[in-house]
Amino acid sequence: MGEHYFAERPDAASRRRSVDLVLPDLHLRLDTDSGMFSPDRIDPGTRILLETAPAPPAAGDLLDLGCGYGPIALTLASRSPQARVLGVDVNRRAIELAEGNANAAGLDNVRFVLGDEADPALRFDAIWSNPPIRIGKAALHDLLLTWLPRLTPAGLAHLVVQKHLGSDSLQRWLNGQGFPTERIASRSSYRVLRVAARTDAPTEGPTTP
Template sequence: MTSHYFNPDPDTPSRTATVTLLLPDLHLRLTTDRGVFSPDRVDLGTRILLETVPAPPDHGTLLDLGCGYGPIALTMARRAPHATVVGVDTNRRALDLARRNAEANNVPNAHFHPAPEVPDPGAPLAGPFAALWSNPPIRIGKNALHALLTTWLARLEEGAHAHLVVHRNLGADSLQRWLDTVGHPAERVASRAGYRILRTTRHP
């Protein structure tokens, strides 16, 4: 069986490692493992996203969609210490790593959960979210990706921004066009090394 980073229970044998995320305003040491997204280094797209986006709101609930072992969620939480950050993923190994990384880096306002299709009303995953940052799981396929984004973008609060990083060779420009057609008009706010940073805002 081939194990993908979006499998709930990767069958790849565990072999942990440590990677470093060094940004101008923070330094994180993160435990990774085989069977999760980008286990050997913090993905370049993730790094470009974190170097590009403005500071998140320092209030409310912020979302990292497809959190992996936690670099985006932990950065959001460090930059917005009075907000609550939730990271969601289908990969249980990645979620376990993200929780360990939050504890090891002393980031108490970041919490990690399996991604439900329909969260309980009033639960943290129901939103509304004051911001969404994501390096979305492009390789799950276009239809699944569109369903995922439709579900979670609808949980943004009015006026909140979502920032997504996608490589042009993996469909960034077609994704932007699709967002425009489904009521989430997107603009490209940065482009580097083939990666596009797309921003969409929740309107009434």
């Protein structure tokens, strides 16, 4: 990726371009830039998540965790126009682009903020994410343990993870943390995991694989 896309203020020189997100139910042209995740194309994992996960809730609060320039959040907002969609990231450049992409698409039911700016009391009926695996296992576990407990009791998260980047061990770890997790799709080495709200106390430590 060159410079880490999970830096708050990327040092990479700006090089704006655009990519097309084409799904059976929508077509969005999205502005991207250097210093963020997958700036030259829609990441295959993101596409697989958007093509295989079930329809998001029609209403309520929905979260895109690690939103980048916004393909997941904007798809959620388009598919669930009565819902309130929040995209969070640590990358300020990505947040600014995501806001511009929402405006260009005419989607007014979505907003984007840095993760620590989100209301900690907010609870989500759905969380969708192509999580930043490359931040490292401990940081990823901390991230998930920050946000997954914010699911409503009936809420579900859908995560897409490559098999060779640890999807199967992540599934086991999530189950060990008390989040019932199952694989609902598998394509091109990617796994889509469905995660339910925590039902009991964790049986493993916070960074056990």
